[in-house]
Amino acid sequence: MTSTTRQPRYLGDNPRFLAGLFMSPAVIYIIALVGFPFVLAIIYAFTDISTGNPDLEFVGLATFRRVLADPVFRDSLWNTFLFAVVANVLVVILATALAEILIRDFKGKWLVRFLVLLPWVAPVSLATITWLWTLDSIFSPIDWLLRQAGLITENMYWLGRPGTAMTSVIAVQAWRIVPLAAVIVLAGLIAIPKDITDAVAVDGAGFWRRMFQVTIPLLAPIIAVAVLFGVILTISDMSVVYVLTRGGPTNSTQVLSTWAFIKGIEGGALAQGAAVALFLLPVLIGITAVVLRLARRREVL
Amino acid sequence: MPFSTTGGDRVWSAAGDPHSAIVAVVEVRDLRKEFGEVVAVDGVDLRSEEGEFLVLLGPSGCGKTTLLRMIAGLEQPTEGEIRIGGEDVSRLPPRARRIAMVFQSYALYPHMTVANNIAFPLKAQGMDPEARNEKVEWAAGLFGIEGLLQRRPRQLSGGERQRVALARALVREPTVFLLDEPLSNLDAKLRAAARDDLMEFQRRIGITTIYVTHDQVEAMGMGDRIAVMDHGRIRQLGTPEEVYHHPADVFVAQFLGSPPMNLLETPGFLFGFRPEQFLPEGVAADEGTRVPFTFHVNRIEYLGSERFLYGFIREYDETRVIAMLPATVTLPISIDQDHKFSVAKDQLRFFDYDDGAKIAPQPLMR
Numbered sequence: 303m304t305s306t307t308r309q310p311r312y313l314g315d316n317p318r319f320l321a322g323l324f325m326s327p328a329v330i331y332i333i334a335l336v337g338f339p340f341v342l343a344i345i346y347a348f349t350d351i352s353t354g355n356p357d358l359e360f361v362g363l364a365t366f367r368r369v370l371a372d373p374v375f376r377d378s379l380w381n382t383f384l385f386a387v388v389a390n391v392l393v394v395i396l397a398t399a400l401a402e403i404l405i406r407d408f409k410g411k412w413l414v415r416f417l418v419l420l421p422w423v424a425p426v427s428l429a430t431i432t433w434l435w436t437l438d439s440i441f442s443p444i445d446w447l448l449r450q451a452g453l454i455t456e457n458m459y460w461l462g463r464p465g466t467a468m469t470s471v472i473a474v475q476a477w478r479i480v481p482l483a484a485v486i487v488l489a490g491l492i493a494i495p496k497d498i499t500d501a502v503a504v505d506g507a508g509f510w511r512r513m514f515q516v517t518i519p520l521l522a523p524i525i526a527v528a529v530l531f532g533v534i535l536t537i538s539d540m541s542v543v544y545v546l547t548r549g550g551p552t553n554s555t556q557v558l559s560t561w562a563f564i565k566g567i568e569g570g571a572l573a574q575g576a577a578v579a580l581f582l583l584p585v586l587i588g589i590t591a592v593v594l595r596l597a598r599r600r601e602v603l
Numbered sequence: 604m605p606f607s608t609t610g611g612d613r614v615w616s617a618a619g620d621p622h623s624a625i626v627a628v629v630e631v632r633d634l635r636k637e638f639g640e641v642v643a644v645d646g647v648d649l650r651s652e653e654g655e656f657l658v659l660l661g662p663s664g665c666g667k668t669t670l671l672r673m674i675a676g677l678e679q680p681t682e683g684e685i686r687i688g689g690e691d692v693s694r695l696p697p698r699a700r701r702i703a704m705v706f707q708s709y710a711l712y713p714h715m716t717v718a719n720n721i722a723f724p725l726k727a728q729g730m731d732p733e734a735r736n737e738k739v740e741w742a743a744g745l746f747g748i749e750g751l752l753q754r755r756p757r758q759l760s761g762g763e764r765q766r767v768a769l770a771r772a773l774v775r776e777p778t779v780f781l782l783d784e785p786l787s788n789l790d791a792k793l794r795a796a797a798r799d800d801l802m803e804f805q806r807r808i809g810i811t812t813i814y815v816t817h818d819q820v821e822a823m824g825m826g827d828r829i830a831v832m833d834h835g836r837i838r839q840l841g842t843p844e845e846v847y848h849h850p851a852d853v854f855v856a857q858f859l860g861s862p863p864m865n866l867l868e869t870p871g872f873l874f875g876f877r878p879e880q881f882l883p884e885g886v887a888a889d890e891g892t893r894v895p896f897t898f899h900v901n902r903i904e905y906l907g908s909e910r911f912l913y914g915f916i917r918e919y920d921e922t923r924v925i926a927m928l929p930a931t932v933t934l935p936i937s938i939d940q941d942h943k944f945s946v947a948k949d950q951l952r953f954f955d956y957d958d959g960a961k962i963a964p965q966p967l968m969r
Contacts, residue, residue: 495708495710497706497707497708497709497710498710498712500672500675500677500704500706500710501704501706501710501712503676503677503696503697503698504675504676504677504697504698504702504703504704505698505723505724505727505771505775506697506698506724506727506728506775507698507723507726507727508727511726511727515723515726516712519714520712520713520714522714
C-alpha cells in the first residue's frame, strides 16, 4: 500500500520502535516507583502485615475497621481538610495577585520573578527546615521582631501550641505552593488576548471591574487547574507537616499523610499505614474529577 | 435585513444623543510614536470631517494601527496632540474620549452573554439597570440581533459576532467610531456581506468613522477618503479616485492597484501608467493623442474576466510591465513577439527622479 505501512529498512526508522524506546524511561519509572508501591499498598491494606510479622495474611476489611475506630483518624481527616482548604484559598488569592504583578513591566522584574520562584525550586525539606528555625520556640526571629515592636511580651511557641501550630503549617504550605500556582495563573493571564484587555479599557472599566468581571472569570479554568495541583500537593505531601511538627502537639496538626507514615513506617504497622494512605486515594480522584469537569465546562461556554 | 428601516437621523436622535451639538471631528497634529529605536508614527497631521468614513490604508508596519490606537488612547504618543470634537484628549484615558473601537478579533467577552457584552460599557458608566436594558435593546435592534441576546459569543457566526461588537461599541453613543481591520477575520464570502452591513450602518447613523485596513479593495470601496500610509507617514490623503488616478508619489502609485502602476525610467524623471490603460493598437478610440510603445509579451494569464500580459518595453531598457486587457478585448496576442501598444497621453503620470513625488507632465523624448 502506502509507504507508511511498509516495514522500514532500519530499526531507527521504525516509528513503533522509536515510540516505545522514547516512552520506556517514563513507563519504567512510573511502574517501578508509583505502580509497584501502589499495588503493594492495596495488597497490604487487606492484610495485617507489620514489620514484626511480615507474613501476608488476608484479613479482609479488618485493618480498615481498626484504623477508622482510632480517634486520631477523625482528627487527621478533619486536619487534612482544613489544611488543604485554607492553604489553597490563600494560594489562589496570593497567586492571582502575584501573577497580576508579574505580568506588568517594572524595573527589577527578573529579581522579583526569581524571588517568587525560590520557594518552589528549593528542596522542600531544606526550605521547611529554614521555617523550623524561623518558628523556633526560643530563638524565633519573628518573635524577636514582635517583641521589639512591643506586640508580645512572651514567646509565641509557634509550633508548640495547637492553634499557632496549625496556622504555621498552613502558612508554610501556602508559601511553598504559591510560586507554582502563580506561574500557572501567569500563563493564563498571558493567554488573555490583548484585544480583550484593550476592549475593557475602551469600554471604560476600572481595575476592580476588569479584575472581577473579566480577568478572573476568564482565568477560572486555569485557576481551577492551579487549585487541583495545590490540593493534590497539599493532601499527598507530608514534608511540611512532618518536618515542622510531626503532627504534634498531640496530633493537633496530624494529617492523613503524616499519620500513615508515622503508623506504617515509624510504628511498623505496615497494613494500617497502607490503609490510611489508601483512604486518600478516592478523595483525590473525586476532587480531580470534579475540578477537571468544572474546568472543561467553563471552556465550552 | 439586518437593520430596522427607520430613517438614519431619527434612529440616532431617538437615543437622545446629548453630544449631537458638538462637531465630531478627530484632529491629529504632528503626532509621533517611538517604540525604543523604532519610529512607528512619524509626524502625522490628519483631520477627519464630520460623518465621513476615513480609511487608513498601508502595508503592515506602516503605523496605521498605532495611529488608531493613539486616537483611541490605548497608546501614549511620544509627541503631538489629539483633539476629538475640538477638545484636547491627548492625556485622557480611552473611556473619557467618547470613542468606540471595534477590534480585529471583535474582542467579545467570551464568558458573557451577548446582552451582557453590550451592557458592559454601560455598567462601567454606572447606568441604572432599567435604562441599561432599554439601551441594550435599542442597540441590538439597530443591528438585528435581538434574538441573540441570551447566546454566548462562541455560539455566534463571524458576521453575528461583528454585529455584537458594533452594538457594544455603539451603545455608548460615541462621537467617533474606530475600526481596526474588522473584516480580516471573516472568510471571503462573508466579508462582502459584512462590508455591505457596515457601510449601510455607517451611512444611516452618519457617525464619523476611522477604519484601518491593509486591503486596498476595502479601502477603495468603503472610504470617503483614504489616507495612504508608509513608514509612519501619510503619503497621500484623498478620495479613492484621487489616490488611484493621481497618486502623490511612486509609493502610492505602486501600492494601489492590482497589478500596480507600471513605472518607466527616462533621463531626469520617472513616468508610469496603469495596466488597464496599456492597450494594443486599434483597440482604443483616440488614436491621435496616444503614446506608442513596443511591448514584447513573454507570458499571458487568462483570468476569465481579464487577461494579464507580462513582458517588457523595448524603448525603455526592456523595463518589465504588465498590461491588463478586459475580456471585451478579444484580439489574439501571441507570446514572445513584439506588439504595438499605447497609452492615452492624459493617463501618463510623472514623478521626480530623486524623491518620487508627483511632478507636472513632461515631454517624452522618444
